[in-house]
Every structure is written in C-alpha cells, then in structure tokens.
Amino acid sequence: xxxxxxxxxxxxxxxxxxxxxxxxxxxxxxxxxxxxxxxxxxxxxxxxxxxxxxxxxxxxxxxxxxxxxxxxxxxxxxxxxxxxxxxxxxxxxxxxxxxxxxxxxxxxxxxx
Amino acid sequence: xxxxxxxxxxxxxxxxxxxxxxxxxxxxxxxxxxxxxxxxxxxxxxxxxxxxxxxxxxxxxxxxxxxxxxxxxxxxxxxxxxxxxxxxxxxxxxxxxxxxxxxxxxxxxxxxxxx
Numbered sequence: 001x002x003x004x005x006x007x008x009x010x011x012x013x014x015x016x017x018x019x020x021x022x023x024x025x026x027x028x029x030x031x032x033x034x035x036x037x038x039x040x041x042x043x044x045x046x047x048x049x050x051x052x053x054x055x056x057x058x059x060x061x062x063x064x065x066x067x068x069x070x071x072x073x074x075x076x077x078x079x080x081x082x083x084x085x086x087x088x089x090x091x092x093x094x095x096x097x098x099x100x101x102x103x104x105x106x107x108x109x110x111x112x
Numbered sequence: 113x114x115x116x117x118x119x120x121x122x123x124x125x126x127x128x129x130x131x132x133x134x135x136x137x138x139x140x141x142x143x144x145x146x147x148x149x150x151x152x153x154x155x156x157x158x159x160x161x162x163x164x165x166x167x168x169x170x171x172x173x174x175x176x177x178x179x180x181x182x183x184x185x186x187x188x189x190x191x192x193x194x195x196x197x198x199x200x201x202x203x204x205x206x207x208x209x210x211x212x213x214x215x216x217x218x219x220x221x222x223x224x225x226x227x
C-alpha cells in the first residue's frame with residue numbers, strides 16, 4: 001500500500017514558467033512533509049518542508065502548499081530554471097516516527 | 113565540513129558474500145539512517161539509530177544488520193548477499209535537537225550489485 005503517491009513520473013516545462021509537482025498521501029497521521037531534489041548519481045538534497053499546522057511555506061523560488069482535507073501537497077517552482085531539472089521526491093512523516101515515507105519521484109525537465 | 117560520506121561508492125558482490133557499508137558524518141548529528149532505493153521506487157528505510165550505541169529496525173530490515181559504535185559512524189552489514197539486495201544505498205543523518213524540522217542530510221549513495 002503506497003502511502004505517498006506522486007502520480008506524474010515526469011514533467012516538462014519551459015524555462016521561466018512555473019513548475020507544479022504534486023503529491024498525495026493516504027495516512028492521516030502524517031504531519032510533516034518534505035520535498036527532496038535528486039540529481040543522477042547523487043544523494044537527495046533537502047529542498048523545503050511544511051508542517052501540518054501550516055498550509056503554505058515559501059523559500060525563494062520554491063513554495064509548498066498543503067491541503068490537509070484533500071491529503072494533497074504541491075511544490076511550485078517559479079521561475080523554473082534549467083538547473084532545476086532533477087527528480088523530485090515528496091516525503092512524509094508522522095509525529096513520533098523516525099520513518100520518512102517517500103513517493104516514487106517526479107522527473108522534472110526544464111527546457112531552455 | 114564533508115557532511116555525510118559513504119564508503120565505498122560502488123561494489124559488486126557474488127551471492128552469499130558479505131560486506132559492510134560505512135557511513136560517516138561530521139555534523140555531530142544524533143540520528144542516522146540507512147535507506148535503499150530501487151529503480152522506479154522511492155527510498156525505503158532499512159535501519160536507523162537515534163544515538164550512539166542504539167539501533168532500530170525500519171521498513172525493510174531483513175538481511176541487514178547495523179551498528180553505531182561511534183556517534184559519527186553508522187555501519188550497514190550484509191551477512192549473505194542476495195540478488196534482491198542489488199540497490200543504491202543512501203545514508204542520512206539529522207540533528208536531534210527539539211524544535212528542528214525533520215530534514216535529514218543524505219550521503220551520495222553506494223551502488224551495490226549482487227550477482
């Protein structure tokens with residue numbers, strides 16, 4: 001049973017436009033959510049996170065939105081840059097648990 | 113400050129062989145983790161440690177053992193490697209201070225192939 005789902009395996013956008021990556025979860029105990037970016041042959045790099053007490057968190061070009069009632073979160077990248085091309089993983093955790101549950105990832109390609 | 117380092121970067125084993133993967137962090141983090149990533153899959157937690165001398169099972173612990181004898185090191189052992197353990201292994205660590213977000217730092221990975 002996949003508790004964190006990233007239903008789009010890939011996404012392609014033009015440089016300068018907005019990239020929107022989506023993530024759905026099923027476990028209502030999840031209260032902390034993270035996005036990681038991963039380049040080939042490297043480890044995941046932490047990007048941005050959000051607690052369930054918030055519905056938005058912004059860091060520069062990156063904004064994460066959380067809709068608890070829909071059990072849905074999204075990552076917005078504005079403006080998108082070619083260097084943003086990578087695989088993006090959504091992850092979730094529940095309070096008191098050390099386990100991060102990852103989605104399968106979405107490969108973002110930003111075309112110049 | 114090297115962050116999280118993993119040794120080796122690549123390894124090929126034959127079925128039944130044993131090996132140890134080493135993870136080291138220089139950030140004085142309390143918590144350390146071993147994950148594996150298989151093609152088309154997200155990362156899955158194998159084992160973790162909440163401090164020196166402690167270990168605990170994650171989501172997929174079978175076939176692996178771990179040790180945390182020193183705070184900065186977390187070792188992952190395969191006693192008898194199987195082809196199903198072919199994967200990329202990532203180590204991660206995080207600060208255990210209260211109030212911090214859960215944002216582990218990951219190492220570069222070890223690509224293991226078991227023939």
